[in-house]
Ligand SMILES: Nc1ncnc2c1ncn2[C@@H]1O[C@H](COP(=O)(O)OP(=O)(O)OP(=O)(O)O)[C@@H](O)[C@H]1O
């Protein structure tokens with residue numbers, strides 16, 4: 001029955017992959033910990049300042065900003081809906097946690113964009129780079145996040161900053177992919193026209209490729225945000241605070257109420273961030289178009305109404 | 320005689336990884352286009368083409384789809400690198416230019432109009448027109464002035480702040496023309512600029528372009544797959560087939576002396592009335608003694624058949640052809656009919 005043989009090859013011995021990984025990681029921790037601590041520093045700074053800001057700003061101000069932003073980018077209807085959602089979040093008592101989670105998600109977004117867009121651009125310049133990057137991106141997106149929680153904890157410790165790092169690893173892929181895709185989609189005729197009139201590589205990128213790829217890149221940003229939010233609960237297992245922590249505690253104590261309000265907070269954030277980035281991803285014909293309606297237009301209108309009336313008044317004075 | 324502004328000699332363009340070997344094989348073993356495709360997986364787009372364009376000329380390249388016209392014209396501003404051959408533009412060897420020299424050439428000396436217009440969809444019409452100036456770093460105020468001026472030239476001064484997708488095909492093509500002329504280049508490259516338009520608009524734009532090029536006198540390489548267009552616009556015409564030039568000549572030469580069956584087939588349907596000159600159809604007078612016979616009805620040697628017909632409807636008898644106030648030939652009714660038939 002047992003014993004090593006042609007029919008039972010797996011009994012002959014096994015590849016000690018698990019111990020290799022552990023040993024390799026142990027070696028990295030021993031020798032390169034200072035390096036990983038330095039990597040952590042910029043994440044720490046950005047997260048700290050964002051969290052400080054978000055948690056000290058009065059809720060009413062946050063709600064007002066979200067309202068104006070949404071009204072400008074989309075419509076007053078959506079703005080009203082988002083305000084209702086924010087009020088709901090506040091009144092079920094999860095405002096501080098929501099702001100903490102928002103800071104974490106936004107920090108992860110900032111780093112995903114800062115890493116992802118340049119990598120995406122570089123990939124369009126070098127097929128080799130993209131060929132190397134692709135399997136890595138696939139891996140980062142599909143390996144269950146639980147698996148790399150352990151190495152991240154060993155290298156970076158626990159808390160909000162490692163939480164951001166885990167989130168970036170999980171969520172950076174769409175920005176890279178869609179930046180690559182967006183630039184690749186720019187038609188050959190546009191590229192050729194730019195070159196025919198004497199564009200440098202840099203001018204080609206800034207004056208044609210990036211503007212034309214922007215809606216696609218924004219779709220990538222939207223996906224990255226959604227993936228970051230899906231990491232919130234998982235990341236709370238390495239002591240990341242905020243809404244994820246509430247859900248985790250709720251599960252631990254079988255407190256359905258606590259888990260529910262935490263969950264609702266996450267849903268609320270997801271809706272708000274999704275709608276705002278989707279509005280940003282709308283392709284726009286002209287750069288200035290966005291200011292031609294909404295509060296900005298109303299403000300301009302008000303200024304215009306105000307000015308001529310002053311001129312008229314002066315004219316009347318002179319008479 | 321002015322110097323050639325564009326001069327191409329021995330241009331070969333073979334697409335494919337083994338282009339150099341394929342070219343070698345063509346030269347050594349005389350492989351045909353299809354052999355090259357079979358053996359090397361390479362497409363021969365341009366095969367040993369040489370031509371030169373003098374200042375102020377409109378050089379038309381006419382050929383059917385896939386004959387290599389677009390590939391050839393892209394050599395002139397080096398959007399395509401030749402497999403072999405040399406291109407001299409305004410006295411400079413294009414192949415030897417550094418990147419920055421090449422960019423300078425493209426943004427100042429060579430303007431291009433594309434087959435598919437290729438306007439930038441995210442920029443307003445005036446920003447499209449001013450593209451070459453912007454890429455060269457010209458200030459905004461001057462850019463806008465130039466854009467306005469060029470848009471006026473093509474009759475679109477009202478449309479500067481619109482976007483390409485708000486324009487009709489013909490208008491877009493005129494914007495493309497304005498864009499190509501924005502930097503006041505010496506050379507215009509026009510790749511089937513009017514092909515996508517309906518016949519009426521096409522005629523209008525051809526007329527506009529002719530008038531315009533009389534004013535601005537730019538050396539133009541003009542691609543078309545329409546012989547009528549080539550004849551209407553070209554000072555010289557090259558007929559291209561399978562990557563080669565079959566014939567190069569003035570419109571009259573092409574129509575009256577087609578080099579082979581292929582060209583003859585093309586020119587069959589072409590009206591000769593406004594093309595062929597009296598000199599071409601006359602019987603030359605050897606000595607001045609016949610001069611006595613001439614009875615008053617005269618045309619100039621450079622007059623076209625159409626004018627001769629007009630005259631013949633009012634006069635019976637032969638018509639005398641004059642050159643420099645001297646009679647050089649006679650045209651009888653029969654000569655005229657033969658001339659019309661070709
Ligand atoms: N980048 C390329 N790679 C491979 N083959 C090409 C490439 N560009 C053109 N060709 C080939 O070269 C030949 C000539 O193409 P080209 O576009 O110059 O023709 P054209 O005369 O401009 O035709 P049309 O009137 O349809 O525009 C075609 O057989 C085409 O398949």
Ligand SMILES: [Mg+2]
Pocket residue numbers: 388389390434510511
């Ligand atoms: Mg073509």
